[in-house]
Amino acid sequence: MARRLVVSLLAAIAALGVTTAPAQAAVDFAGTVGLSNCSGSLVRLPSSTAADKALMLTNGHCYQLMKAGQVVTNLSANREVKLLNGASTEIAKLRTAKLLYATMTGTDVAFYQLNTTYGQIQQQYGIRALELSASHPVAKTDIRVVSGYWKKIYSCQVDGFVYQLKEADWTWRDSLRYTSSCNTIGGTSGSPIIDNVSGKVVGINNTGNESGGRCTMNNPCEVDAAGKITVRKGINYGQQTFDFVACFGPGTTLNLALPGCKVAKP
Numbered sequence: 084m085a086r087r088l089v090v091s092l093l094a095a096i097a098a099l100g101v102t103t104a105p106a107q108a109a110v111d112f113a114g115t116v117g118l119s120n121c122s123g124s125l126v127r128l129p130s131s132t133a134a135d136k137a138l139m140l141t142n143g144h145c146y147q148l149m150k151a152g153q154v155v156t157n158l159s160a161n162r163e164v165k166l167l168n169g170a171s172t173e174i175a176k177l178r179t180a181k182l183l184y185a186t187m188t189g190t191d192v193a194f195y196q197l198n199t200t201y202g203q204i205q206q207q208y209g210i211r212a213l214e215l216s217a218s219h220p221v222a223k224t225d226i227r228v229v230s231g232y233w234k235k236i237y238s239c240q241v242d243g244f245v246y247q248l249k250e251a252d253w254t255w256r257d258s259l260r261y262t263s264s265c266n267t268i269g270g271t272s273g274s275p276i277i278d279n280v281s282g283k284v285v286g287i288n289n290t291g292n293e294s295g296g297r298c299t300m301n302n303p304c305e306v307d308a309a310g311k312i313t314v315r316k317g318i319n320y321g322q323q324t325f326d327f328v329a330c331f332g333p334g335t336t337l338n339l340a341l342p343g344c345k346v347a348k349p
Contacts, residue, residue, distance in 0.1 A: 110277050111169035114213045115231035116177075118164065121145035122232040124275040125166070125197075125204065125212040126284055126324075128331050133202030135335045137212055139164055139179060139195040140324070141273030142289050143187040151188060151252045154349045156337065158182040160195060166210060171234040175208050183337045184330075187253050188347040190322040191289040193273075196335060213275060216283040217328040220259065225279040228261070228288050228321070232270040238279075239265035248320055250290055250303035259286050259321045260305075267291055267319045276321045284324060291319030 116123045116139060123141035143149055160182040166175040178198055185193035205211050220226075220241055228237040239262040248258040259276065261267075267274070267288050276286035295316035296302025303320060305313040329343035339348050 110227040110229065110236065110279055110282065112167045112171040112229060112231065112234065112236070113169040114210055115167050115229050115275065116164045117167065117173070117231040117234075118145060118162070118273065120232075120270075121273040122230045122271055122288075123164070123273045124229070124231070124284065125210070126215050126275070127201055127212040128215055128328055128335065129217055130333070131201060131212075131335060133200065133205070135201055136180070137177075137197040137199055137201050137204055138183070138335050139197060140215075140275065140284070140287060141193050141195075142191045142287060142322075143185045143193045144191055144289070145273045146182060146185045146193045149185065149187040151254070154184070154186040154188060154347050155182065156184050156339070156349055162195065164195075164197065165231070166204070166208060167231050167234070168208070168210065171231075174210070175204075177204070184346075186347050189254070189256050190326075190346065191253070191255060192287065192322060192324065192327070192346075194327070194337070213277065214283045215328055216278065216281065216285045216325055219325055220278065220285040220323065224285075226261070226265075226285070227277045227279055228265050228267055228271065228274050229277060230267070230271040230274045230288075232274075233268075235271075237265040237267055237271075239263070242318075245305045245320065246308050247306040248290075248303050249298045249306055251298070251300045255289075255322055257323060259323055260315075261319050261321070263318065265319055266317065286321040286323045288319070288321045292316050
């Protein structure tokens with residue numbers, strides 16, 4: 084009965100010449116990937132073309148636990164990438180060709196370049212890579228953290244931003260803090276954080292305070308600009324990715340010397 088009433092109401096609105104905005108498509112697993120130890124996603128830049136070699140985004144610690152201050156670029160890397168469709172079904176095994184960038188300094192990020200182009204992936208598998216947002220996310224934004232490893236989607240909001248997030252030897256800046264319903268677990272590392280309205284990637288999931296520890300492994304703490312430390316047991320965090328849009332030239336070529344590229348350098 085209620086469904087029929089809604090249909091009738093929409094018909095009446097249309098008769099008056101009033102248009103309604105199309106519903107936002109729900110975030111699903113399309114474009115996400117599973118790795119042997121983590122989650123990840125196929126991502127493209129706002130300027131990417133079909134002929135460009137595709138990029139895969141995950142955490143720096145999904146490459147390896149890196150030393151503070153360490154940055155690696157342009158290494159050969161033959162890694163299996165399990166591509167998922169919207170229903171979380173594995174539809175292809177892709178391969179990386181290069182590790183373009185990885186660090187755990189200031190952020191926790193790794194970008195791999197595949198040996199396949201965006202156009203080839205879309206033509207063969209019907210999957211379009213997720214677009215990286217070029218803008219800083221906003222507090223209270225609805226987000227989805229999509230794990231290709233566990234094939235699970237977490238729904239929450241951006242609770243706020245952390246001046247410094249410290250975990251063991253690592254320090255990350257301007258980290259993204261989730262509201263409590265994104266209770267991510269091991270294996271969700273590298274999952275894209277997707278703005279639920281725009282569908283764009285605004286960050287990647289990377290850590291959480293598991294047991295209430297203070298600035299220790301698996302127990303990051305928040306440090307404000309005055310040096311005050313706050314521990315939030317059970318709260319999880321991600322790293323923003325908009326800074327990297329300015330670090331790629333044409334053809335998904337990494338160029339850390341480009342104006343506006345402010346990420347850690349080797």
